[in-house]
Amino acid sequence: MGRYLMRRLFQGGAVLVGVTVIAFALLHLAPGGPLAMYTLTTSMGAEDLARISHELGLDQPLPVQYARWATNLVRGDWGRSYRDSRPVLVDIADRLPGTVELMLASLLLAIGIGVAVGILGALRRYSIFDYLATTGAMVSLSIPTFWFGLMMIFVFSVSLGWIPSGDMYSLGKPFSLLDRLHHLVGPVTVLGLVLVAPWSRYTRSGMLEVLYQDYVRTARAKGVPAPRVVVQHALRNALIPLLTLAGVQLPMLFGGALVTETVFSWPGMGRFFVDSLGYRDYPVLMGILIFTAILVILGNLLADLLYAVVDPRIRFG
Amino acid sequence: MSARAAVRVLGTARGRKGSPAVARFTRHRLAILGSVAVAALLLTAIFAPDIAPRNPLYIDLVVRFTPPLHGPFALGTDPLGRDLLSRLIYAGRISLTVGFSAMLVSAVVGTAVGTLAAFRGGAVDSVFMRVTDVGFSLPSIFLLLLLAAFISPSVLSITLIIGLTSWMATARLVRGQILTVLKLDFIEAARAGGASDLRLILRHLLPNSAAPVVVAATLNVADAILAESYVSFLGYGIQPPLASWGNMLNNAQSYFVSAPWLAVFPGLMITLAVTSINFIGDGLRDALDPRLKI
Numbered sequence: 073m074g075r076y077l078m079r080r081l082f083q084g085g086a087v088l089v090g091v092t093v094i095a096f097a098l099l100h101l102a103p104g105g106p107l108a109m110y111t112l113t114t115s116m117g118a119e120d121l122a123r124i125s126h127e128l129g130l131d132q133p134l135p136v137q138y139a140r141w142a143t144n145l146v147r148g149d150w151g152r153s154y155r156d157s158r159p160v161l162v163d164i165a166d167r168l169p170g171t172v173e174l175m176l177a178s179l180l181l182a183i184g185i186g187v188a189v190g191i192l193g194a195l196r197r198y199s200i201f202d203y204l205a206t207t208g209a210m211v212s213l214s215i216p217t218f219w220f221g222l223m224m225i226f227v228f229s230v231s232l233g234w235i236p237s238g239d240m241y242s243l244g245k246p247f248s249l250l251d252r253l254h255h256l257v258g259p260v261t262v263l264g265l266v267l268v269a270p271w272s273r274y275t276r277s278g279m280l281e282v283l284y285q286d287y288v289r290t291a292r293a294k295g296v297p298a299p300r301v302v303v304q305h306a307l308r309n310a311l312i313p314l315l316t317l318a319g320v321q322l323p324m325l326f327g328g329a330l331v332t333e334t335v336f337s338w339p340g341m342g343r344f345f346v347d348s349l350g351y352r353d354y355p356v357l358m359g360i361l362i363f364t365a366i367l368v369i370l371g372n373l374l375a376d377l378l379y380a381v382v383d384p385r386i387r388f389g
Numbered sequence: 390m391s392a393r394a395a396v397r398v399l400g401t402a403r404g405r406k407g408s409p410a411v412a413r414f415t416r417h418r419l420a421i422l423g424s425v426a427v428a429a430l431l432l433t434a435i436f437a438p439d440i441a442p443r444n445p446l447y448i449d450l451v452v453r454f455t456p457p458l459h460g461p462f463a464l465g466t467d468p469l470g471r472d473l474l475s476r477l478i479y480a481g482r483i484s485l486t487v488g489f490s491a492m493l494v495s496a497v498v499g500t501a502v503g504t505l506a507a508f509r510g511g512a513v514d515s516v517f518m519r520v521t522d523v524g525f526s527l528p529s530i531f532l533l534l535l536l537a538a539f540i541s542p543s544v545l546s547i548t549l550i551i552g553l554t555s556w557m558a559t560a561r562l563v564r565g566q567i568l569t570v571l572k573l574d575f576i577e578a579a580r581a582g583g584a585s586d587l588r589l590i591l592r593h594l595l596p597n598s599a600a601p602v603v604v605a606a607t608l609n610v611a612d613a614i615l616a617e618s619y620v621s622f623l624g625y626g627i628q629p630p631l632a633s634w635g636n637m638l639n640n641a642q643s644y645f646v647s648a649p650w651l652a653v654f655p656g657l658m659i660t661l662a663v664t665s666i667n668f669i670g671d672g673l674r675d676a677l678d679p680r681l682k683i
Contacts, residue, residue: 083522090523102539207419210671214611214663216618216635219656222642226652230645327530331619335642345531346623349538361531368526 080376084369091365092145095358096138102354145362151355155348160359164341170240171340174332175325177256178263179318185264186271187314191307193272194279206276209269217328221262221335228258238337259336266328267321274317278310312383319375322368413676420672423665430662434482441475446630454648465650468640473651477658480632485662487548487633488614494552495613496606499559504590506560507567518564524557530619537625547626551616559605566598600677607670611663618659634659 125131129140144150150160193202229237235258236242242251282288283306291305292298330342337343341360348356414420433440442461449470457465457473464473506517536550570576571594579593614634620626621635629636634655641652 083519086519087522087526090519091526094523094527098535098539210419210667211660211664214615214667215660216615216622216656216663218619218622219638219652219659222638222652223656225642226645226649323526323528326528330528330530334623346534349534349623349625352538357535361527361535364528364531365526368528372526 076380077377080373084373087369088366091362091369092142093138095362096141098361099354099358100134102352150359150362153348153356154353155351155356160355163344163356164359164363167339167341167344170338171329171333171342173240174256174259174263174338174340175329177260178267178328179321179325181260181264182267182271186268187275187307187311189268189272190275191279191302193276194283195302197280202276205272209272212265213269215265217262217266217331218335220265221258221332224258224262225335240339259332259338262335263325263328263332267325270317270321271314274314275310278313279306282306282310312379315379315382316372316375319372322371323364326364326368410676414672417668417672417675419668420675423668423672426661426665427669430481430485430665433478434485437478437482441472441478443472443475445471445475445479445632447471454644456648457650464654465648467637467651468644468648473654476632476637477634477654480634480637480655481658481662483544483627483631483633484614484617484635484659487544487551487617487627488610488662488666490548491551491555491613491616492606492610494549495556495609496559496602498553499556499605500563500595500602502556503560503563503565504567504594507564507571508586508590508594514564517560521557521560524554529554529616533616533620534623534625537620542626542628544627544631547617547620551613551620555609555612555616559602559609562601562605563598566601567594570594570597604670604674604677607666607673611666611670614659614663614666634662 129137148161150164152159153163156163189205193205196202224235225237228234236255237258240252240255241247242255245251288301288305291301296305326342329340330345332338333340333343334346341364345357345360348360442463449466451470452460452462452466453468453470455462455466455470457463459465462472462474464477467473467476502517502521506514532554533550536554537547540546540550576589576593579589584592617626617633618635618638621633622638624636624639627633627636629639637655638652641655644651
């Protein structure tokens, strides 16, 4: 276990270094480089720019600059936003809860529906339900998230007036859980739809693999009630490989959140990213890129470790 | 099933319907349906000038916001009075071109990376696979948007960006497949026969790992069309007046009340194209790789 953990940690670290190298390269490839914002203002002449560039160390060799930039990252100094001059990490931390709330709620919804559909599909294989579910899963993977969101807003918000068309809560009203949930309905449906298909498909195939194994047949033969066989004997083993799915889905979850947040003007990291893109706020953009990558790497690491802990058949080595 | 019985089953399947892979594909009704739809979309795109009822760029403010089925406009007009149907037809050209070309880029890069990693092994393998991991840990839409914001967006640059951020899955697949094939006896035989590395790769390794690449490439077309629509919807992709299905939705939200049809039709086209291609990919997976059934 120790050696496996060390190896996975080392791999994760290597990938993280790769991510920072890419972010650093992008920062310098950007038109105007790190000083892009100032080149646009007329109050700064070429000499001012050269002086500032020297003061900030931007005239030094790139490896030196990278080393200093990376050291600052580790220290928690991720630079300041061009737009509001606040530290990037503080800006991100402000938007993180919104994204986490949206992602968790959507993931729970997707797992709940996906696992249920997957079990039913496996139990009634090749039935009409199974056929519709697998076809529906394929279609749900093919609908553009933002367009599905637009249609949700058009039908349920603009036409029927059932749900709010955006934001996390009603402005100027005291906090109420109901109000919060009401605002969650639209975005969670949209983001959940993107995630549900993989869960139902993998649950179905996992269940099918397990359902016809000897120990399940034995359980049936000795008279265990059918629902208990499905849940206790089959599902528990079928779900183990799905742990990794949660990890693998993370990038998809972040990407989906970006689009969903933009359509529903949800105050999260994704919409912040799109906003910052309009301002060419490079420190914030790189910050969010690195931050999501760290979460993805950690999530995958955690999923792999849990997988190994839950399933004793996995050998470390 | 005994080996003889297996041979018999395969034998009859082959005898009756020609190649078993073709038979498996044609049995997948949704894949057939998808193929028909994609063929229709491609033909419409190719013959757009002959099919489109009017010039997609012609602005006529007098008829702006005409609803569908009014006057000569089957699907209505947009805020500048341009014919929506004609714009959709021409937009298909752009969206499908980006989708298929980006797939080519990602298939070539992915195959090259995967082949080299598996064939060279050792340090090359480790480095290439860590680079692939890096690609996997960056949510692709963030990277896409960043790159698209840096450069002046054009069909070519958007295609390249999408292609160069989506080769990782292909690389992993090809690597795994080639590692398996490398262990087989006929590779040993080819080596003993004095085949050069290049010949080994081109004649033996790549043809034997083509099946998963074809499936992955098909699914990549669907993903690339989606990616283009996301980036263009957010305003960093294909720029107006050129129409793509994605950028036609760019301002649709502001016209919800006055002109909802503007938001409906382009999204339907994307969904139709992407669903069809995904069904084809599903059918190809069943046909080419029966073991890999999810």
